[in-house]
Amino acid sequence: MAYPTSTVTEYWDRYASGVNAESDLEAAFGWTQWDGRGPGCELLGDPGSALELGCGRRVEVAALARAGIKAEGVDVSPVQVEQSRERWRPLGASFHQGDVIAFLEAAEQRWDAIYSVWGAVWFSDPRVLLPLVRERLAPGGRLVFSHAEPVPGSSGPQGMYGGGFRGRRVWLHQWAATPEEWEELLQAAGFVGPRVWVEPAPQPDHVGTLIGVAHQG
Ligand SMILES: C[S@@+](CC[C@H](N)C(=O)[O-])C[C@H]1O[C@@H](n2cnc3c(N)ncnc32)[C@H](O)[C@@H]1O
Known part of the structure; x- marks a missing residue:
């Protein structure tokens, strides 16, 4: 099925048609772009509840639900949320559709862990998102996130045309x-003891993974 790209939401719906939905539940939990490489779910500590920001339709929420954690994910793409619900509801995982900023602003509950695997932390303004995440973490809770290491010389929002150069002006910022x-x-948002590093790729000249861990208090 082809998805048009007139909005950011449609961009992420279309993205869903090009990624592998059958990623391996046994290979979860991972933060890097290579199964089985780098740290795993130990970075989350021992949470009773967890929320993934920009979960797409991968397996991390399902893996946590299967381990007995109250696991939820939020994603802006209705297509991906629907597919995740269908696939992972039997394990007890819950999925919400919406933009992470709006979702966290409206949320009343707190989570022990909030995390993002190449997800919405990468695609949101951290000066807006990080304080909201901290507010929604339980005392002692933690934020963990990963995405590609930055291109040298780039800093701040990196704009992209989601609909291509012949399409509508659909702006995304990474x-x-x-x-x-x-x-x-993270410190400016009130997090304690932030640790952010680049996990190297299997080959030294390939793209590494930036991973961050920070505590609510
Ligand atoms: C690169 S994909 C990664 C998805 C998944 N975590 C994975 O590892 O395959 C980024 C995901 O973030 C979601 N996303 C991007 N911006 C978002 C936002 N502002 N609010 C909620 N979800 C967002 C997209 O829909 C997409 O599923």
Whole structure:
């Protein structure tokens, strides 16, 4: 099925048609772009509840639900949310559709862990998102996130045309920051003991994974 791209939401619906939905539940939990490489779910601590920001239709929420954690995901793409619900509801995982900023602003509950695997933390303004995440973390809770390491020389919002150069003006922004800049952003949002690093790729000249961990208090 072809999806038009007139809005950011449609961009992510279309993205869903091009990614592998059958990623392996046994390979979860992972933060890098290679199954079985880098740290796993131990980065989350021992949460009773967890929320993934920009979960798409991958397996991390399902893996946590299967382990007995109250696991939820939020994603802006209705197509991906519907597919995740269908696939993972039997394990007890819950999925919400919406933009993470609006979702967190409206949320009344708190989670022990909030995390993002190459997800919405990468595609939101951290100066807006991080304080909201901290507010929605239970005391002692933690934020963990991952995405590609930044291109040297890039810093702040990196704009993209989601509909291509012949399409409508659909703007997306991906946030680029070095580990040091992320630590400053996390501290400015009130997080304690932030640690952000680049997990190297299997080959030294390939793209590494930036991973961040920070505590609510
Ligand atoms: C690169 S994909 C990664 C998805 C999944 N975590 C994975 O590892 O395959 C980014 C995901 O973030 C979602 N996303 C991007 N911006 C978002 C926002 N502002 N609010 C909620 N979800 C968002 C997209 O719909 C997409 O599913």
